[in-house]
Amino acid sequence: MSEATESIEKKTVYRVEGFSCVNCAGKFERNVKQLPGVQDAKVNFGASKISVYGNTTVEDLEKAGAFENLKVIPEKPVEVQETPQIIQKEDKEPFYKKHSTLLYASLLIAIGYVSQFVNGEDNLVTSILFASAIVIGGFSLFKVGFKNLIHLDFDMKTLMTVAIIGASIIGEWAEGAIVVILFAISEALERFSMERARQSIRSLMDYAPKEALVRRNGAEIMVHVGQIAVGDIMIVKPGQKIAMDGVVVNGYSAVNQAAITGESVPVEKTVNDEVYAGTLNEEGLLEVKVTKLADDTTIAKIIHLVEEAQGERAPTQAFIDKFAKYYTPVIMVIAALAAIIPPLFFNGSWETWVYQGLSVLVVGCPCALVISTPISIVSAIGNAAKNGVLIKGGIYLEQMGMLKTVAFDKTGTLTKGVPAVTDFKILHDRINKHELLAWIAALESRSGHPLASAIVKKAENAGVSSAEVTVEDFTSITGKGIKGTINGTDYLIGSPQLFQEILKTDFNKDLTQQIQAFQDQGKTVIAAGTEKEILAIMAIADEVREESGEVIERLHQMGIEKTIMLTGDNKSTAATIGKNVGVKEIQAELLPQDKLTFIKKLRSDYKDVAMVGDGVNDAPALAASTVGIAMGGAGTDTALETADVALMGDDLRKLPFTISLSRKALTVIKQNISFSIGIKAVALLLVIPNWLTLWIAILADMGATILVTLNSLRLLRFKE
Structure with missing residues (x-):
């Protein structure tokens, strides 16, 4: 292996503090990629992490993020010593220190308005106060904005920098200062909301003691x-x-x-x-x-997988990111046209229309649009994780919300996957039920047959002990059943054929009908008796989960058009279970490759198809579906690794919740996008009658960001 290959394979993950927006995260990623020794880097904005492939230092990474004063911390701390020291928690930075520049700038603006009231609008002192507020409150903004402008890198901070400089040139000091303050508040709120959404996952880390x-x-x-x-x-x-x-x-x-x-x-x-x-x-x-x-540990894997999921871009998010890339330059062109065309061709006032152009720059800032999808995705995935559902990416969250068809594996999904005695029928009144059950359990406890455990469990659940029953001359009758002597009597347990064929026992009409009825229900019939007569019959089946019927009914109520049960069982058993749970279609006697073929056909017919299985035998079908959903009991590594969505509690009732959450997330994302674009379109229309002001522009932008944020955070508390 070459040194270059080794270097690329070396991956280090760092946590990043200080991200204020998606664009800033993208810029940090680009800067890190240009560092010497770094082959590749990938920022996970949702989890506030960066994965670096190659060799670099924390100092170099922080230099790459100096434009926003980012703090970089290795995800894996230095190994704990044999005698771990007690590490005291770092005190949180007081609010007034954290936002000192914002508070100072706001104070200067307040004094500036007092001066304006006392001394008049054109007073030098008033202008100096507002100019000072602009410099103090917007220093970090200008530092990035000027650099972007030089490199023709047009993002939100570039727009704001140009707008504020323009406002200062035409003497709108007060409005320029207000724009600086409101933009800073908007960024702080955006940062706070993303941190709130991320915290829903980080709080899981606090569950496990140190x-x-x-x-x-x-x-x-x-x-x-x-x-x-x-x-x-x-x-x-x-x-x-x-x-x-x-x-x-x-x-x-x-x-x-x-x-x-x-x-x-x-x-x-x-x-x-x-x-x-x-x-x-x-x-x-x-x-x-x-x-x-x-x-x-399971919780460590859940946290890791959910944080990775937050970094996976949903289709809507990918579209918005691409849209924003072209949107910002277009807004700058529109702003330039608004400032130039009216004075040149319609005798408009240069000062008035340059002011309108600057307002267009401010209102065109895509803060709300860019934040609309990632914060919704992070909130929804965090909510799901806290409710025992692992969604492994924004793409799967969106696809869950668009499902119209759901296919279920039978064994272990709609059923418990464990055989159980469903019926125990004594054929003679003289027989003591508990005594006979104890004898049967004593014989079955010596058997290695898969159904034996179901009979032993039946006795345990009935409070019957077989420990004191002595079994002699125990033998297995290959393919038929078992035999043993208890208190001098030979007892046999096995299929009805054991008694009918080998012992020539006569079956009366009622018994034959009873056995046939059990078999028609997809149950396996076991008979118990002596060489002279049958004393009891038992029906054994894979029990249907109590919640299966309820879940299928709920899915139909939610508008899922087609529910299908896929199984390798015979058609009779499949029909009985399918009817009990209420699925609309049953496919029986399927091999794993048949399930795969059927899922592919469903996708061609219905496009968005989910497959729900146990994550082991159904792996090919899970992979072929639009969304693979594993019934993964806690700690089941296969479910965590193979599925797109894992129901951690092995509880099918979480499926309707997950679909509802996904649909709600899709609705919220659409609302956010519509509102973000709509409010800007309305504000831009105000340019035509010359009504758009910097005040209206920044309030429209800030208002959109706040409403989009609050709307997205509702997903953290969503319940079906």
Whole structure:
């Protein structure tokens, strides 16, 4: 491998503080790409991060972002020492210090208006006060704006710089100062709103403790998570949060997993159950064996994937970014024409129409338009993550909102994926049901058949213990069933054919009809008895999830035109389950490649198609769909990696919520774009009667930015 290749492959991620707008993030990215030793760089504005490929230093990166005083911090801090020191949180910068220039400039403007009232509009002192406000409040703006102007780089700050310089030249000091202040306020609000949206994800980081009580060499010590190794035993007391993913080795408790799965009801945990970092141990003491390092925990993966998702541009965002690139120069041309044409051809006043041209520059600033999509995407993805839904990019968020067709895998998606005894029918009144169930469970507990566990679980759920039942001469009858002796009597358990064919048992009409009825429902029938008679029959099936029917009905109410169930099961079983859950179409006896072919056909017919599966066997079909949705229980790496959307709580009810959230996000984005363009169009029309002023222009721009921001932040609180 060459040195160049090694350098390109070296990727370092940094967090960036101070981004005020998308354009500034783009400029920072371009500057970093030009640094010596850097092969490539990619800014994730949503997560406020930059990935750098190659070699550089924090100092060089901060120089590249000096135009906006950006602060760059490596994402992975220096490794923790064996005895971690207590790091005190850095105090937040007081509001008055953070916004000191804005406050000073505002004070000068206030004094300027007092001077104007006392001394008159053309007073030198008044002009100096307003000019000072412009210089102090707009220094950082001008620094960037002048540099952009020299390089013919036309962005929002270039527009504002030209407009304010022009206002000063024609003597509009007061309005120039107001433009500076309102633009600074608008930028501060934009920065605050994006930070608020980002915080919805960063708050997930606070769920997992930074240290845990670990038992080592017979002693219990507090250890930083960075120093905890796989195999360590954590002691988690009631009321404490679990610091690492692991498996319970001792204890019993209820654990609140809302941070990971969005479930509001605590989940019971006992020996051999998995627990996840960031979840809350509510009741008992748990001893947990660590199974993953801090960077590999489920919550760490969720945070990483969601932050990556925020960096993926949605189609609408890509269009807006491209539109804004050409929009700004066009606005400058319109402003120039507005300033020049009336005086040259219609005897207009140069001062009046130059003022109108400057107003056009201000009103044309695309702040609201540029922020309209990214803040909506970040807010929606953050809301979804907090509710146990992982959406892996803006493109998938948009596509979820446009779905009209949803295909479901059967096993593990519409059903629980685990066989269960649905019916247990005693054929003779003289038989004690609990005693017979104990004998059956005792025999099945010795069997390796996949359905045996369902029968054993049935006994456990009924409170029947088979531990005291002694089984002798246990044998397996290949392909038919099992046999064993209990209290001197030979018992057999197996298919009805075992009794019908081998033992020549006579089946009466009622029994035959009952067996046929169960089989017509897609259930597997197991018979239990002796060599002389059948004592009971059991029907076993993969149980339908309680919520499946409710979810399908809700999707139809939401306007999903077609719901399809795809399964490899036989047509009889598929028809029964499909009818129970209410899907509109059933496709049975499909191999994985058949599912893939069918999804491709659906896409050609309906364009936007979602496939919901377990993320393992359905990987090809998930990949071929417009949006692949995995029923990924917490900690399921396959679901996190293969799907476009993962339902972390393994809860199908989150699907309608996700579609509703996506539709709401699309609506908000359209509202934002329409309002941003509409308010500017109305303001620009005011040029014709010569009514547009710098005041109206900046208020239109600032008002649009504030309303777009508030509208987008509503997505953080969206509930179906």
